[in-house]
Structures are given as C-alpha cells and as structure tokens.
Amino acid sequence: MKFKEEIDRRRTFAIISHPDAGKTTLTEKLLLFGGAIQVAGAVKSNKIKKTATSDFMEIEKQRGISVATSVMGFDYKDLKVNILDTPGHQDFAEDTFRTLTAVDSVIVVIDVAKGVEIQTEKLVKVCKMRDTPIIVFINKLDRVGKDAFDLMDEIEQKLGLSVMPLSWPIGMGNEFQGVYNIYEKKLMLFRAHGKQSEEESLEFTDLSDPLLEEYVGARAAKTLREEVEMVTEIYPEFNREEYLEGLLTPVFFGSAINNFGVKELLDCFVEVAPSPTNSETEEREISPYEENFTGFVFKIHANIDPKHRNRIAFVKICSGKFERNKNYQHIRLGRALKFSNPTSFMASKKEIVDEAFPGDIVGLHDSGNFKIGDALSEGESLKFKGIPSFSPEQFKYIENADPMKAKQLNKGIDQLMDEGVAQLFVNLRNGRKIIGTVGALQFDVIQHRLKHEYNASCRWEPINLHKACWFTSDNKEQLANFDNYRVRLIAEDKYKRRVFLTTSEYEIRMEQQNFPDIKFHYTSEFD
Structure with a gap:
C-alpha cells in the first residue's frame, strides 16, 4: 500500500x-x-x-x-482505528489533556x-x-x-x-x-x-x-x-x-x-472522522505527508508489565514512516537512538511492529531517555507545541514504611514520577521527599502501585503548601539572597531545578516585590 x-x-x-x-x-x-x-x-x-x-x-x-x-488499535473496513481511552476523573486530567495533543x-x-x-x-x-x-x-x-x-x-x-x-x-x-x-x-x-x-x-x-x-x-x-x-x-x-x-x-x-x-x-x-492532521511545532507546521519521520512523546508508563519492570514511552507519529532498527535523533539529548522492539498496543498487550505511519501510536522501551514532550526526528530540530504541564496543587511528604525496601521505594518513586502525573521535590534543608499532584486520588494510586508493582511500602505525612513555583534569574546575588532567606521552603525537582514551595498566594506576591529580578514559573516547562 x-x-x-x-x-x-x-x-x-x-x-x-x-x-x-x-x-x-x-x-x-x-x-x-x-x-x-x-x-x-x-x-x-x-x-x-x-x-x-x-x-x-x-x-x-x-x-x-x-x-x-490506554491505547488500542484495530482494523475496521480497511481502516486502521486507534482509540485512546482516557481517565475521566479530574485527578487524572493531566494525562487526558496530554492525550488530546496526540489525537x-x-x-x-x-x-x-x-x-x-x-x-x-x-x-x-x-x-x-x-x-x-x-x-x-x-x-x-x-x-x-x-x-x-x-x-x-x-x-x-x-x-x-x-x-x-x-x-x-x-x-x-x-x-x-x-x-x-x-x-x-x-x-x-x-x-x-x-x-x-x-x-x-x-x-x-x-x-x-x-x-x-x-x-x-x-x-x-x-x-x-x-x-x-x-x-x-x-x-x-x-x-x-x-x-x-x-x-x-x-x-x-x-x-x-x-x-x-x-x-x-x-x-x-x-x-x-479526519485522517491524520497537521502538527504544530515552534519552528513550523508539520504535514503528515512529509517524507521525513517526526514524532513526540505524549505519555510515559512505568512498569507497564510488572513481570519485566519495563517502561514505555508512547510516541505519536506525526509525519513520515517510522521504521524498526533505524536511527532517529532525540532532539533534547542531541543524540541518535535506535529502537529494536517498537510496539503497537491493545491496552497492556503489545506486539512488535516493523513500521508505523502518521496517526499511529508506538511504544518505545525507555531506560530513562525520555521526558513528556520529547521530539524524535530524522535530524531536524523541533519542539512540539501545546503539550500541557501543570503545577501541583496537592502535596504530601512520602516516607518509607519498610526500611528493608528502601531501594525498591526509591526506584518506584523515580519511575512513577517520569510518567508526568506527579512530581517529586526534595527539600534542600532537611532532605525530605515531597510528592506533588494535581489531585488527591493520585496519592492512593501511587501508594497502591508502589506496593503491588515495586513491593515497596510508603506512608504519607501532611504538609501545608499552596503551590510549587520554579524560579530563575540572571541576578546571581538575588538568587543567593533568596536561597538564604527562604531556605526552609526551597526544594529541587527530579531534574535539579530549584523550586519555591509556597504556603499562600500572598507569599508569592511578596517575594516578587522583594526580588524583582527573579522570575517565578507555575510550571516546569519554561525553558
């Protein structure tokens, strides 16, 4: 064909x-x-x-x-139908919003x-x-x-x-x-x-x-x-x-x-219904009929098969033909990657595919190379637009409930955070780990998955926080002063970026006045 x-x-x-x-x-x-x-x-x-x-x-x-x-594909009347069944609950809306960029x-x-x-x-x-x-x-x-x-x-x-x-x-x-x-x-x-x-x-x-x-x-x-x-x-x-x-x-x-x-x-x-449509990037609009392959990661699922502890990056094919065992450029990392086992889906059931076309969703085995929004291409540097990132609104300390399983807990937290529906912050003053989510039900899901997928036990402790604000500045003196002044509420995220964990909207406004050269960002996607 x-x-x-x-x-x-x-x-x-x-x-x-x-x-x-x-x-x-x-x-x-x-x-x-x-x-x-x-x-x-x-x-x-x-x-x-x-x-x-x-x-x-x-x-x-x-x-x-x-x-x-969940991603499911099947053939019907000589057509290839790809269904993405999304969470309905508002606490998982971030996953749904990102999925809407891929359909x-x-x-x-x-x-x-x-x-x-x-x-x-x-x-x-x-x-x-x-x-x-x-x-x-x-x-x-x-x-x-x-x-x-x-x-x-x-x-x-x-x-x-x-x-x-x-x-x-x-x-x-x-x-x-x-x-x-x-x-x-x-x-x-x-x-x-x-x-x-x-x-x-x-x-x-x-x-x-x-x-x-x-x-x-x-x-x-x-x-x-x-x-x-x-x-x-x-x-x-x-x-x-x-x-x-x-x-x-x-x-x-x-x-x-x-x-x-x-x-x-x-x-x-x-x-x-429409066949695949154009995709927006910061550089240009991409037509699905272009010969060169392009695609982006809209979802990461850790531990999709608990027996093998594997992690899958879901990639929407935007243009060209994706081929197994062919080198593609990972734009953010700036290096070529080759995928020997790309998969198509029927929910958790997967089968290896040799090629995929615009509109298809392929799963790439991920050892930690991918983040939500990452672009793949045949060399062209692209950044896809419209992939949302949300600031957490619910926060809790996460503590190890079984000291013998510290390694499993750390691995589980690390992999689950890569899915992009919850975020990890480490308080710089006392080293305690804080999980931030959009909705409260996420804490139950994380605890359940840590227990059943990683054999690790955790417990939650309350913390009074309002928002997570990433901050940047070219004024090193102001940054140092802010670090010293607010050390109790400063943390690092998974990627070592500084985050101001605020207790109120008033607190944010005050710091914006006190440190005018510091920029505060409500999401991590500001670079």
Missing part, C-alpha cells in the same frame, strides 16, 4: 467524559464491533468476570475507574440522566481551543433520563457546541424501543438484554410508512415522526467540512452496556 493511502486510512481519536458516563464501556464495545476482541469486559459487574480491556492496571480492575490512558478527533460520552457534567465541560473546552472535531454519544438510553431536546440545548449552552443529531431515541428507560438513524435512514430496534444484530436494522427512508406502527406502536410512532420533523427544522443539515473544522457536532444516542447504537456510531465515525 502506498504511503499516502496508509495515512489516509488512519483514524486516531480519544474518548472523553465525566467519570461514570460509560466511556470505558463504550471503548470496549467499539473494540467488540471492530472485531478486536471476542468478549467485552465490564468496568463494574458482579456477573461479568472479564474486566475492561482498556483498564489493565490492577488498581483500575479493583476500583472500576480508569487512572491512565485528530474525539468522542464525548454523556450520561442521558446526568447530562453535561463539570469534567466534560473542561475537556471539551480544551478540544475547542484546538478546533478538534467532536462527536457526542449520549449513553444509557435504557435508563430514564433527560428529554432529548433538553439535552441538545444543554450541550449547546454548556459546551458551546453547534449540534446536529444523526440519530434520535424512541422512548427511554423501560419504554426505550430503539433509535432512528437519521444519517443512514434506518430504524434500529432495541432488544433488552440481547446483542444487537444486523437483522434489527430496518431500512426506513419514509417515517410516514404505516409499518412504523407495527414495529414501535402507534403512540411511539406518532412521537417519533413529530420529533424527527422538529429535528430537521431546528438543526442544520450535517456538513462534514463544518464538522472537521470543529464548527458542527454530530450527536448519537445509544446504550453501550447493551451494545446498542455503538455500531452506528462506529460506522459513521470511520466515514466522516
């Missing part, structure tokens, strides 16, 4: 939502309909013993939540009963800033929820999206009978607790056909006709170009847990 054709057949997207909207369940069912798995797992279920494919970490299986982005479109999952929730608003705001094309999937139609028109209004008002329903529900909860697929002019009938099949898809180009009453009953048929007529009058016709520009948002209805509405979503998605 030609290079251009390989690129054009890629579809790389993220699934995002507020926690418990059904994001991971939808991912699982997309994999099922895509033929990538034979049995769909469950995020939370007493009956289904198989856990979700994307929730492969032990803590995810136990808690029924996603705490790390070309997104599917937003909304719970029909809860409507638009706060985390969904935050994530969609990031997508809109990037003009990322969005499709909305309204989930859990087998439960009683909000009126479909009210949901359309809520999506437009809270998310600022211009919506176009491409399917429409016939009842909900106990009265849910299916959806009318406006995009394909088909009637999809719902069978409770049964797997949706092709036979339940009926061609229905004319809703005035009396046969509709036979399938859904007179009352439901009358309501459906009236509502679809209102949809066609109120909302604009679907225009793919407007969708690709982020100006129009298609909306689908379904029930992921019941396999309903998922195949229609997938079929439409692969048809209209």
Whole structure:
C-alpha cells in the first residue's frame, strides 16, 4: 500500500467524559464491533468476570475507574482505528489533556440522566481551543433520563457546541424501543438484554410508512415522526467540512452496556472522522505527508508489565514512516537512538511492529531517555507545541514504611514520577521527599502501585503548601539572597531545578516585590 493511502486510512481519536458516563464501556464495545476482541469486559459487574480491556492496571480492575490512558488499535473496513481511552476523573486530567495533543478527533460520552457534567465541560473546552472535531454519544438510553431536546440545548449552552443529531431515541428507560438513524435512514430496534444484530436494522427512508406502527406502536410512532420533523427544522443539515473544522457536532444516542447504537456510531465515525492532521511545532507546521519521520512523546508508563519492570514511552507519529532498527535523533539529548522492539498496543498487550505511519501510536522501551514532550526526528530540530504541564496543587511528604525496601521505594518513586502525573521535590534543608499532584486520588494510586508493582511500602505525612513555583534569574546575588532567606521552603525537582514551595498566594506576591529580578514559573516547562 502506498504511503499516502496508509495515512489516509488512519483514524486516531480519544474518548472523553465525566467519570461514570460509560466511556470505558463504550471503548470496549467499539473494540467488540471492530472485531478486536471476542468478549467485552465490564468496568463494574458482579456477573461479568472479564474486566475492561482498556483498564489493565490492577488498581483500575479493583476500583472500576480508569487512572491512565490506554491505547488500542484495530482494523475496521480497511481502516486502521486507534482509540485512546482516557481517565475521566479530574485527578487524572493531566494525562487526558496530554492525550488530546496526540489525537485528530474525539468522542464525548454523556450520561442521558446526568447530562453535561463539570469534567466534560473542561475537556471539551480544551478540544475547542484546538478546533478538534467532536462527536457526542449520549449513553444509557435504557435508563430514564433527560428529554432529548433538553439535552441538545444543554450541550449547546454548556459546551458551546453547534449540534446536529444523526440519530434520535424512541422512548427511554423501560419504554426505550430503539433509535432512528437519521444519517443512514434506518430504524434500529432495541432488544433488552440481547446483542444487537444486523437483522434489527430496518431500512426506513419514509417515517410516514404505516409499518412504523407495527414495529414501535402507534403512540411511539406518532412521537417519533413529530420529533424527527422538529429535528430537521431546528438543526442544520450535517456538513462534514463544518464538522472537521470543529464548527458542527454530530450527536448519537445509544446504550453501550447493551451494545446498542455503538455500531452506528462506529460506522459513521470511520466515514466522516479526519485522517491524520497537521502538527504544530515552534519552528513550523508539520504535514503528515512529509517524507521525513517526526514524532513526540505524549505519555510515559512505568512498569507497564510488572513481570519485566519495563517502561514505555508512547510516541505519536506525526509525519513520515517510522521504521524498526533505524536511527532517529532525540532532539533534547542531541543524540541518535535506535529502537529494536517498537510496539503497537491493545491496552497492556503489545506486539512488535516493523513500521508505523502518521496517526499511529508506538511504544518505545525507555531506560530513562525520555521526558513528556520529547521530539524524535530524522535530524531536524523541533519542539512540539501545546503539550500541557501543570503545577501541583496537592502535596504530601512520602516516607518509607519498610526500611528493608528502601531501594525498591526509591526506584518506584523515580519511575512513577517520569510518567508526568506527579512530581517529586526534595527539600534542600532537611532532605525530605515531597510528592506533588494535581489531585488527591493520585496519592492512593501511587501508594497502591508502589506496593503491588515495586513491593515497596510508603506512608504519607501532611504538609501545608499552596503551590510549587520554579524560579530563575540572571541576578546571581538575588538568587543567593533568596536561597538564604527562604531556605526552609526551597526544594529541587527530579531534574535539579530549584523550586519555591509556597504556603499562600500572598507569599508569592511578596517575594516578587522583594526580588524583582527573579522570575517565578507555575510550571516546569519554561525553558
């Protein structure tokens, strides 16, 4: 297959939502309909013993939540589909925000009963800033929820999206009978607790056909006709170009847990979603069709296989063809690296790939060479833009709970910090280690992973801190004075950069006045 054709057949997207909207369940069912798995797992279920494919970490299986982005690829209708299932919980938003830099479109999952929730608003705001094309999937139609028109209004008002329903529900909860697929002019009938099949898809180009009453009953048929007529009058016709520009948002209805509405979503998605798009660097814009390889690291996962203690850097291919055992330039380190075992993913399951194309995500075994945001190329010096870095807002001292396992604890902390969702600070005065995170739940995850992946025990001790501020200055005298004046609150991060650990916003303002030649930075990405 030609290079251009390989690129054009890629579809790389993220699934995002507020926690418990059904994001991971939808991912699982997309994999099922895509033929990538034979049995769909469950995020939370007493009956289904198989856990979700994307929730492969032990803590995810136990808690029924996603705490790390999973990458899954499969072929569907001669297309290569790459799904990135992201954490929904706000305490893991940093991982999700970075993942959004590596995708070309997104599917937003909304719970029909809860409507638009706060985390969904935050994530969609990031997508809109990037003009990322969005499709909305309204989930859990087998439960009683909000009126479909009210949901359309809520999506437009809270998310600022211009919506176009491409399917429409016939009842909900106990009265849910299916959806009318406006995009394909088909009637999809719902069978409770049964797997949706092709036979339940009926061609229905004319809703005035009396046969509709036979399938859904007179009352439901009358309501459906009236509502679809209102949809066609109120909302604009679907225009793919407007969708690709982020100006129009298609909306689908379904029930992921019941396999309903998922195949229609997938079929439409692969048809209209964008193939790989241009990437922004500080130097120039990169087209995926360029011959020379470029890519960047958007995620690092430590200990992805606990049996082998390996660490994987996730690289988004932006242009050219990536080839196994070929030398590529690591821009930050300024040296050539060769990768003998690049991998593709089905969550934690990996297989070695000989080549990869723009839109693909490859995993590179990492012995400590990579940081989030690192660029690889065939020699051109590039720095990719838009990869976010966050200042920690939660802090705790980390202490060794088992003196016999100090080595394991230090190794675990070192590797987990490289993932970029938590940061380590060492107080220069007393040498105590402080972990900073964006959300409190991260501390539970770190403690659990240290115990189960590194056989190390830790305990947390409270510390009253407000923010971490990195600081720089060309005025060496002021730096020395500041070090002496604030020695109790000065630490170093993992890369030996000085950090001012403040206890209040007022304290920061005072130091900015007292030391005018010192620059304070709320994130570590300032060089």
